[in-house]
Amino acid sequence: MIKNYFKIFIKIAGQNKLFTFLSLFGISLTIMFVMIFSMTIEKITGGSGPEKELKTIIFSERVKTVSTTQAKGGGWSISSCGKELCEDHLKNVKSADVISMYTGTSSWEFILNGEYQLKYKNQTDAEFWEIYNYKFLQGRPYTKEEVINKANLAVITNSLKELLFGHDAYVLGKTIHFTSMDLTVIGVVEDPPATAQNARGDLYFPYTLQTDQYSKYIGGYRIAFKTGSSRQFKTIRQEAREIVSRLDAIDSAYSVYLSGPYTQLEKMMVGYGDPEEYSRGNQIFKYLMFALAFILLPAINLMALNFARIHERGEEIAVRKSFGADGRVLRGQFLFENILMTLAGGIIGILLSYIVVALFGNTITLRINFFSTVPLTFSFNIIVFIAALIACLLFGLLSGYLPAVRLSRMKPAVYLKGGEL
Amino acid sequence: MIKLENISKTYRTKEIETLALDNINFDVREGEFVSVMGPSGCGKTTLLNMIGLLDEPDKGKVQLENQEILSYEDKKTAKIRNQMVGFIFQSFHLIKELNVYDNVELPLIYRKMPASERKKKVIGALESVGLTNRMHHYPSQLSGGQCQRTAIARAVAGNPKIILADEPTGNLDSVIGHEVMEILANLNKNGTTIVMVTHDEILAKETNRIVRLFDGRFIS
Numbered sequence: 329m330i331k332n333y334f335k336i337f338i339k340i341a342g343q344n345k346l347f348t349f350l351s352l353f354g355i356s357l358t359i360m361f362v363m364i365f366s367m368t369i370e371k372i373t374g375g376s377g378p379e380k381e382l383k384t385i386i387f388s389e390r391v392k393t394v395s396t397t398q399a400k401g402g403g404w405s406i407s408s409c410g411k412e413l414c415e416d417h418l419k420n421v422k423s424a425d426v427i428s429m430y431t432g433t434s435s436w437e438f439i440l441n442g443e444y445q446l447k448y449k450n451q452t453d454a455e456f457w458e459i460y461n462y463k464f465l466q467g468r469p470y471t472k473e474e475v476i477n478k479a480n481l482a483v484i485t486n487s488l489k490e491l492l493f494g495h496d497a498y499v500l501g502k503t504i505h506f507t508s509m510d511l512t513v514i515g516v517v518e519d520p521p522a523t524a525q526n527a528r529g530d531l532y533f534p535y536t537l538q539t540d541q542y543s544k545y546i547g548g549y550r551i552a553f554k555t556g557s558s559r560q561f562k563t564i565r566q567e568a569r570e571i572v573s574r575l576d577a578i579d580s581a582y583s584v585y586l587s588g589p590y591t592q593l594e595k596m597m598v599g600y601g602d603p604e605e606y607s608r609g610n611q612i613f614k615y616l617m618f619a620l621a622f623i624l625l626p627a628i629n630l631m632a633l634n635f636a637r638i639h640e641r642g643e644e645i646a647v648r649k650s651f652g653a654d655g656r657v658l659r660g661q662f663l664f665e666n667i668l669m670t671l672a673g674g675i676i677g678i679l680l681s682y683i684v685v686a687l688f689g690n691t692i693t694l695r696i697n698f699f700s701t702v703p704l705t706f707s708f709n710i711i712v713f714i715a716a717l718i719a720c721l722l723f724g725l726l727s728g729y730l731p732a733v734r735l736s737r738m739k740p741a742v743y744l745k746g747g748e749l
Numbered sequence: 750m751i752k753l754e755n756i757s758k759t760y761r762t763k764e765i766e767t768l769a770l771d772n773i774n775f776d777v778r779e780g781e782f783v784s785v786m787g788p789s790g791c792g793k794t795t796l797l798n799m800i801g802l803l804d805e806p807d808k809g810k811v812q813l814e815n816q817e818i819l820s821y822e823d824k825k826t827a828k829i830r831n832q833m834v835g836f837i838f839q840s841f842h843l844i845k846e847l848n849v850y851d852n853v854e855l856p857l858i859y860r861k862m863p864a865s866e867r868k869k870k871v872i873g874a875l876e877s878v879g880l881t882n883r884m885h886h887y888p889s890q891l892s893g894g895q896c897q898r899t900a901i902a903r904a905v906a907g908n909p910k911i912i913l914a915d916e917p918t919g920n921l922d923s924v925i926g927h928e929v930m931e932i933l934a935n936l937n938k939n940g941t942t943i944v945m946v947t948h949d950e951i952l953a954k955e956t957n958r959i960v961r962l963f964d965g966r967f968i969s
Contacts, residue, residue: 329858329859332847332851332854332855332858335846335847335851336844336846336847339846339847340846343846643842644844644846646842647842647843647844647855648844648855649803649827649830650801650803650830650836650842651830651831651836651855651856651859651903652827652828652830652831652832652856652859652860653827653859654823654824654827654828655823655824655827656824657827657859739804740803741795741798741803741804744798744803744838744842744915
């Protein structure tokens with residue numbers, strides 16, 4: 329039966345070339361966009377450089393405090409996490425293997441030999457070096473004791489080393505003047521790629537060297553929880569939230585709401601939303617709805633084309649009914665053909681995405697964050713590939729089901745009568 | 750074998766109502782070869798459609814092999830059509846995208862039948878109409894006679910008890926028409942009940958019985 333359907337599909341696809349072209353064009357273009365979009369996501373969330381274990385890390389980067397005395401009139405703040413919140417509370421999450429707090433990337437501007445320089449700094453704890461896998465070219469990271477003791481130490485990237493000290497120089501023990509501090513270089517790391525959003529920086533030094541100016545709950549830090557397996561995320565999330573919810577009892581002046589902890593992808597989805605109102609579930613739901621709408625539009629287009637062509641198939645359907653095909657079998661046949669069409673479109677779309685990225689990848693730059701953009705490169709990921717196939721199947725089902733139902737309900741007598749009833 | 754009781758059917762469009770069958774009673778015994786004659790538009794094809802469960806009457810009962818058709822549920826009627834009835838149409842209605850073999854195989858693919866058995870039955874049916882040498886041809890590569898022989902092979906491939914033939918020679922010249930009649934006569938000799946719509950008096954006389962329709966009623 330499948331062979332029979334397949335033959336019909338091939339013949340019909342060959343007979344009406346315009347329809348076939350229009351169907352394939354819509355599907356393949358959509359799949360191409362789905363692929364490029366998923367490659368973009370993969371590029372950002374897949375983990376690169378020191379973030380190669382990104383898929384085992386979740387982050388809390390924002391917190392909201394609402395003053396309980398002024399709750400009705402406003403009195404709220406949203407910012408990065410405060411030093412006390414991270415140090416005294418979130419770092420106590422037991423279900424994570426390693427927890428790190430750090431400021432994240434921020435710009436560092438200075439003049440060197442009369443020339444303006446823009447580099448990036450990241451103030452971190454010692455666990456930062458456990459969470460992220462930097463390749464040390466010289467020296468070592470700073471330790472917990474050194475962080476606690478506010479040791480004036482720095483780890484720098486190779487490019488900063490070359491800028492400040494020249495090529496091939498052994499720089500351990502040398503001094504870097506940063507604002508009002510003199511930092512001793514104890515390590516040189518390979519430059520992280522632009523896609524390593526969390527680990528990005530040129531100059532790293534203990535966060536304890538610069539005290540937080542903000543209140544205890546809001547401040548300038550983000551916190552990362554690393555675990556052996558993503559299955560542990562749910563437990564970490566619950567524990568972190570429980571810790572934060574207990575803060576209300578400790579400090580009745582504020583209600584505290586924590587964003588996340590989120591995976592890198594969820595973090596991107598939630599964006600700068602209000603930690604009190606944004607839940608991970610409804611944000612993901614919104615994106616899924618958006619993705620469905622993206623697939624739905626070309627599916628509706630294909631459905632319209634299918635409806636327009638139903639009568640062309642009238643005679644064949646009538647004959648099939650005459651010889652024993654029931655509605656279910658006919659719906660199955662039409663859906664099978666439609667899914668074959670969408671899969672063919674999907675394969676073309678995947679090839680097109682390869683071609684587009686190969687030809688124009690360098691000109692399509694992705695804005696990774698406020699500081700950097702990276703060119704798009706093709707990445708083959710089995711999940712992306714399966715997602716594209718699922719998109720094709722969805723496409724085929726969405727665009728084929730209603731026409732298939734109508735087709736299966738056609739009265740055979742009308743198409744067999746030859747003008748006489 | 751076939752019993753139609755008080756069957757009426759009216760086709761309605763926005764502009765017009767056409768009474769196709771008006772309180773028809775019709776019996777066909779097992780093994781009979783019956784011709785249905787009458788002018789165009791008198792309801793002959795509608796009658797065949799009623800027998801073949803391709804259309805539902807407004808009123809009346811249909812009985813096939815002592816089995817009353819109580820409901821026209823899609824799955825049930827499809828099964829009856831598949832196992833009990835074989836259709837032959839004036840304009841052949843072969844699926845043009847499929848070759849002769851695949852067209853003849855069509856009723857068999859809707860049965861849960863192993864491929865080897867299907868193959869045997871298709872070859873047998875093609876042999877009975879002398880078309881084994883054309884099995885890989887497409888309908889567009891066949892003459893009218895060959896198309897009708899393919900259609901007959903398709904109708905008999907599943908060994909149905911009833912063949913419903915709607916002007917099977919209408920699109921063929923007289924020589925080929927007689928060849929087709931010969932095939933039908935042989936099928937009938939082997940026990941197949943045949944109801945044939947025709948305009949051709951000479952061919953009709955070769956059958957066991959002739960019934961005549963006029964304005965949706967039998968006149969003889």
